[in-house]
Amino acid sequence: MKVSNPLTIIAMFSGAAEVFATGALVALPQEIQAQFVYFVMLFPVLLVLIFFSILVCKPQVLYAPSDYDNQEHFLDANNLKDVITEEAEKVISDITRPGDSFETKALSKQVANSTIARLGKDVMEQIITYMQTRPDEAFTARGLGHIVNCHARTVQAYLHVLAERGLITYGKDGDTTVWQIKT
Structure with missing residues (x-):
């Protein structure tokens, strides 16, 4: 079973908790069983309420980067x-003097974009080096x-970018697309 999002984890945890709780119910003393039955019934309801409150307040946290076709959308969300x-603005404002004449917002935005681009460049370099x-x-x-x-x-x-640059080539092996370094 592929665990690809938090809802799957919640469902697995809730199901396992219900199974174990039901099994433990018969081993409990008679006077505690009634209270435990209420707990077993209310626990999944509590989980669902917590899940939906997160869904309403912060839905973006329920998605992994792999759930997005474009990773930039994950960063934006x-x-x-x-x-x-x-x-970057905080750091720049801390190190600049009051008389310096450059726009900190524009500079910090440029730093953010170059940081994101650098992360992508690092992954592409790892791919090329390995290939x-x-x-x-x-x-x-x-x-x-x-x-x-x-x-x-x-x-x-990234492989498509590298192929456009002429560094790698790709083809089909049956239904599967495979990539190879150009020699």
């Missing part, structure tokens, strides 16, 4: 670019994702 921008050490092998996006610890969709997007 979780305001990660804004957080990096704010932190160069194995020039006779072909790889799937999923396999490379496991190697560089990145989601297959993200790796596939």
Whole structure:
């Protein structure tokens, strides 16, 4: 079973808790059983209420980066670019003098964008380096994702960029797209 989002984890936990609680019910003394039955009935309701309160207040936390077709949307949904921008503004304002003449907001936004771009560049460099050490092998996006610890969709997007740059080539092995370094 693939655990790809928090709802799956909540469902598995709730189901396991209900099974174990029902099994433990028969081993409890008679005077505690009635109270325990109410707990067993109310526990899943409490979990559902907590889940829906999170869903209403902060729905973006229920999605992993792999749930997005474009990883930039994950960054936007979780305001990660804004957080990096704010932190860069704080650092820049701390190190600048009052007479300095440059726009801290524009500079901090540029720092945020270059940080995000750098992270993508690092992943692409890892992919190329790994493929160069194995020039006779072909790889799937999923396999490379496991190697560089990145989601297959993200790796596939980077592979397309590398193919456009002429560094790698791709083809089909049956129904599967495989990627290989150009030699």
